[in-house]
Amino acid sequence: MTDLLLAERMPEDGRVLVLGAGGGLELEHLAAAHSGWEFDGVDPSAEMLGLAEATTAPFAARIRLHEGTIESAPTGPFDAAVCLLTLHFIPAAERLATLVQLRRRLKPGGPFVAAHHSFPTQPPERDAWLSRFAAYRVGSGFPAEGMASAIDAIRDRLPVLSPEDDEALMREAGFADVSLFYAALTFRGWVAYA
Numbered sequence: 389m390t391d392l393l394l395a396e397r398m399p400e401d402g403r404v405l406v407l408g409a410g411g412g413l414e415l416e417h418l419a420a421a422h423s424g425w426e427f428d429g430v431d432p433s434a435e436m437l438g439l440a441e442a443t444t445a446p447f448a449a450r451i452r453l454h455e456g457t458i459e460s461a462p463t464g465p466f467d468a469a470v471c472l473l474t475l476h477f478i479p480a481a482e483r484l485a486t487l488v489q490l491r492r493r494l495k496p497g498g499p500f501v502a503a504h505h506s507f508p509t510q511p512p513e514r515d516a517w518l519s520r521f522a523a524y525r526v527g528s529g530f531p532a533e534g535m536a537s538a539i540d541a542i543r544d545r546l547p548v549l550s551p552e553d554d555e556a557l558m559r560e561a562g563f564a565d566v567s568l569f570y571a572a573l574t575f576r577g578w579v580a581y582a
Contacts, residue, residue: 389419389501389570389573389577390414390470390472390501390503390517391417391418391421391422391568392474393483393499393501393566393569394418394470394499394501395422395427395460395541396436396497396499397447397467397497397498397499398422398425398426398467398468399467400422400424400425401424402422402423402426402467402468402505403425403426403428403464403465403466403467403468404425404426404427404428404466404467404468404469404470405426405428405461405462405468405470405490405493405494406418406427406428406429406430406469406470407458407461407465407469407470407471407474407490407521407533408430408431408471408473408474408475409430409436409437409440409453410430410431410433410436410439410440410485411436411439411440411443411581412429412439412440412441412442412443412444412543413443414426414470414472415443415444415447415451416431416437416442416443416444416447418452419444419447419451419469420446420447421444423507425450426450426451426452427447427450427451427452428451428452428453428454428462428466428562429451429452429453429496430453430454430456430458430460430461431453431454431455432455432456432457433455433526433573434455435461435518437453437455437483439563440453441453442471442519445498445554450453452544454568457486458486458493459488459489461490461493462488462493463492463493464492464493464494464495465494465495465498465499466493466494466495467494467495467498467520468498468499468500468501469490469493469494469499469500470500470501470502471490471499471500471501471502471503471504472502472503472504473503473504473514473572474504475502475504475554476504476505476506476546476548477486477545477546477547478502479547480547480549480553483549483557484557484560484561485504487557487558487560487561487563488561488562490561491514491561491562491582494510494582495582496582497582498515498582499579499580499582500558500563500579500580500581501510501577501578501579502522502554502558502577502578503570503575503576503577503578504574505542505546505574505575506548506549506550506551506554506574506575507548507550507551509549509550509553509575514543515543517573517574518539518542518543518574519539519575520537520573520574521539521540521542521574522535522536523536524552524573539574542574544572548574551568554576554578555578556581558578562582563580563581563582564580564581564582565571565579565581566578566579566581567579567580
């Protein structure tokens with residue numbers, strides 16, 4: 389889905405910023421699918437960047453990795469940006485600043501794709517969505533005995549925002565045409581434009 393949304397507006401020789409590059413899976417997929425695209429991946433974990441380097445080795449000539457947060461990213465300008473499974477780790481007080489910095493690095497009209505945990509944050513709706521997520525994970529083979537602690541960690545340690553708050557922050561950061569393209573239990577995905 390990310391690939392399709394980026395490709396709608398990316399030039400064949402486009403440059404993509406990947407915030408939260410992690411183990412490099414999205415870098416690997418996008419680099420394999422688009423031989424003309426170049427990438428800058430940013431992640432605060434040196435260990436994860438080491439994994440990303442190994443994962444993306446066949447495409448190393450087109451990928452630069454940077455340890456740190458958005459402030460460690462090159463200024464661009466980038467044709468597009470991706471932030472998958474990352475924003476829900478950034479404290480709410482820092483999330484707007486992160487989105488503003490990301491937006492400043494994009495060319496006008498450049499797409500931004502984000503997907504992360506985003507669900508109602510107040511009980512009882514919050515608890516209902518977390519319960520559904522837990523049931524789904526157990527049904528998919530995740531050990532039931534570890535699920536309660538996993539749900540507690542999501543509820544108590546992740547600075548999750550509601551979908552409405554996530555969308556409002558993207559707009560406040562300067563993104564336009566914020567559109568939901570993905571919703572699955574506690575996860576949401578949006579595309580927006582600089």
